[in-house]
Structures are given as structure tokens and as C-alpha cells.
Amino acid sequence: MKRIGLVPTTILVLGALYCLFPVSWVVVAATKTPGELFSTATFSFGSGLFSNLADLFAYRDGVFWLWMVNTLLYAGGGALLSTLVSAAAGFALAKYRFPGRNAIFNVLIGGILVPGVVLAMPQYLLFSKIGLADTYWSVLLPQILHPYSIYLARVYSQAAIPDSLLEAGRLDGASEWLLLRRVALPMMVPGLVTIFLFQFVAIWNNFLLPFIMLGDDGKFPLTVGLYTMLAAGANQPSLYNLIITGTLVALVPLIALFLTMQRYWRTDLSSGAVKS
Template sequence: MSATITSTPRASRHRPAPALPRKGAAPRRTAWTPTLLLLLGAVYCLVPVIWVVTAATKSRQELFTTFTYAPGTGFWDNLAELSSYRGGVYWQWMANSALYAGAGALMSAAVSGVTGYALAKYRFRGRSTVFNVLLAGVLMPPITLAVPQYLLMSKAGLADSYWSVLLPSILSPYGIYLARIYAEAAIPDEVVEAARVDGAREWRLFRSVALPMMVPGLVTVFLFQFVAIWNNFLLPYIMLGDDHKFPVTVGLYSLLQQGANEPAMYTLVITGALLSILPLIALFLGMQRYWRVDLLSGAVKS
């Protein structure tokens, strides 16, 4: 997923298409080995998805007893049961996830955009130090920070609040890194200078000139952060004690671990997992057009 997002806009612009050796009109032969490998890869990626889709349609009786990839008959019952479970707490979890991921990714994109622009277009003392520290942050897995962040948040009296999950999600070293690289490449210095000559102040220069050029990059940052926060488990798991503030990942986990005397609610968890990826798919389809803007937003011939 990540590879497609990062590479599309830049690669398509700068790299000329490799010239195909064409000798006469020799018919192109099908390359079987790569095709087969790619097919295998596709199967590998799609089988779990198909499993989730078919399993979500099975009733409790059918789940472990019928053929794995045969659709069942219980999807609507599962959906109704999931919706009514503890007064519809599942939808509360979905709303929480949307809040954490939506607001978190939006703020993260804003912070990344400003920071990345500043790092790319201004020369100031300590610039490379800041950037190197950020690079080190990219290498640090966020999981290792979860517990220290929890201790910090509880010092600030914010543990078990919405902010405890939102605040750590805002600053994303990778997002800033991406925004800097993007700003450097997408905003020509000539344009910045031209705007200055025309009398634009720095904020207006960023708002009206730089920002529109950075939109495709920021959309990428937004999507990255959205998916990362939506799928995040450990941070909200540690931060939150109140089950009405849980995001959907932690909420579904609590359905699996109900103690020995109550069986895990597999059908509900599977149906819930299927529903929880729908917003991600919708988001990707909906945001796709912003990547194409890239080709039109340039102002200088290079």
C-alpha cells in the first residue's frame, strides 16, 4: 500500500518511460514467470480478505463447520447482533476511531506541512540538526514510545482522555520527512522568490503559493497517518481505561478476551473487523483524485 502512494506522483514525472526494444512487429510473448509470481502475490494478499468477507456472512453454527470459502447465511443477523451488543457500543468505537484517525491525521498533516515547508525552504541555524533528529525519529518504532508517552500523559493528567490518543498521533516524524522532501521538490525556489518580489509576506506566501503545490504530498501524509492511527492498537490500549473511549481495534479485542467461561465472540469480531476496513477503502477511493493534481500544479518549466 505504502509503495504505491509514495512513488506514483514523483516517479511518473521525472523518469522517462524506458524505451521498448521493438524489432519489426514481433508479437510480444507473455512472460510467464513474472506473471505467475505476481498472480501468487495477488492470491497471497487476497485470500485473507476473501476469508474475512465469507466468514462475516456465517452464523455461529456455520463458522467452523461449513467449507471455509463458502458464503454463509448469517450476515444480517451478525450485523444486527453487533449493532445491539451492549447498546451499540461498536458504533461508538467506530466513531471514536473516526475521531482519532480523522482529527489526528488532519492535525498531523497540518503540522507536517508547516514543518516540512520550513525545513525545505528556509535556511537557519540548526536546520540539519532538527532534520537529523527527525530522521532518527523515523527509525524509532512508535511501539517503544507508547509506555513513556503514557507516563507523560498521566503526569499531565490526560491519561484516559481523548487527548491522550490524539496528541501523540499529531507529531509524525515520517510525515514531516515526507513533507520536507515533497516541498523541496514540488516548490521551485523561483516561485517563492517571485512571490516575495510581488510583496507577499511569509504566511501569505505559504498559504497561497506553497500550500496548493504541496496538497498531493499532504494528502499522502494524511492518508498515511489516518491508516496508522486507525490500525493503532498499543497506544490506545495503554492510554484508555474507559471502554466508551476505545477505538475499534481495542474494542474488538475486548470481545475476544472475555474470560474462560464465556466463549470468544468470533462472529461479531469478524463482522466488526470487516466493517472497520470499509472506511479505509472508501477513503482511499475518495482521495485518489488528489494525487493526480500533481501533474497540473507545477508553475515552472524544468
């Protein structure tokens, strides 16, 4: 047993190091003043964390907070709406038989294969046509319909909701809407939390869509906002220390979200383990 465990453990530890190394660099680099950033040893802490934070929050009258609120709105609102749509669509595809069901499902599978990056440009042109470019909706709407989440919701509801339970509900006279709300949704919660987290992280990290859609810097999410500080034009120095500190601060809500949602993840994993 011990000998077998050694190899996977080593691989996992290496993987964890590989993932955590850049993050730890961000943590260390965020403490350095601009003078220390490129002149001190890579992993020695600097003395400028608080001045960096103060500078970041003072940058353009605190526009960083506005970007943070925007990002929370895009990621939180987008993920919530996306989860609801995916739940309803996945449940319907799993539990109802209707003409075209397989066709719709196959199109969705195809949709998974199309990277969102490819769609950003056509979406921008379409949104421009209907006058929605450069609005909050232009970033929210395209991220609500997410084929992979629907696929997950379908697979999950197929496995987690017994047909007999729905039948019993129908015999008792429950409407389909009531079945979805009171029977299906509660049983799907662990799966939905997974979908919510997936979507939240995806939207939080999304750069290209908001970059293309938005012109008004008051509507930027953090990714695009920080980028404007990096690409400050050839003749302007990049604000490296502010960007690194901004990246670090932007990680905090994500970490908080994962810590609070952790127990749902566990439920999800164990429920999968028990099922046969």
C-alpha cells in the same frame, strides 16, 4: 516484451492474492452464523450475515457505533492535524536556511527509526503525570507529530516548489505566512494527500497506544473495542462471529476513503513521473 511482462505480472498477481486472501476470508466468514463458522467449508458462504450485523449493532446497546465514531475522530482528526504540522515543518525545513536546520532534520531521521510501540509506555506515564491519560487527547496528541510525514513533506516541497516562485512572491511583498498558505500549500496538495492517507490508515489500525492510554470503554477505538470482545476472559467464549463482522464493517470507511482519494493519488503519481 511479452516474455518480460510475464514474470512481473505473475509476481504481482501472487502478491495481490496474498494480500486479498485474508480479506476474502473475512468477507466469507462474516456471513456465517456461530454454528456454521467452524463446521462448514472455509470458503462456502453462510446464512448469517444479517443476524451477525444485527447482533453486532445490538451488542451492549450499540457500543460498536460509538467505537466507530471514536475511530473516525482519532483517525480523521489525528491525520488532519498531523498533515498540517508535517506540511508546515517540512516546508520550513526545505525552504528556509536557519541554524540547527540539519540537526533538527537528523533528529527527525532518527525518529523514523524509533518504532512508535517503544514510545507508548513512556507516553502513557507522561500523560498520567499531567492528568491527560484516558482522554481523547492522549490518543490524538502522540500521533500528530510523525517524523516520517515531516520527512515526506520536506522531500516533496523541495521538489515541487521552485525557489524562484517564492522569491517572486517575496518581491511582490507577500508575507511568509501568505506564501505558505497561497503558494506552497496548493502546490503540495498531492503530497499532503499521501501523508493524510498514510496517517489515517496508521491511526485507524493503531492498537497499542489506545490500548495503553484508555481505560474508559466509551473512548475506545474499534481496534481496542473488538479486542475486548476477543479476549473475553478464559471462561467466556470469544464472540468470533461478531468480531469478524465488526472487522468487515470497519473496513468499509477505509475503502471508501481510498476510493474518493484515488484521483489525488493519481495526480501524485503522474506528477512524479513527469518530473526529472
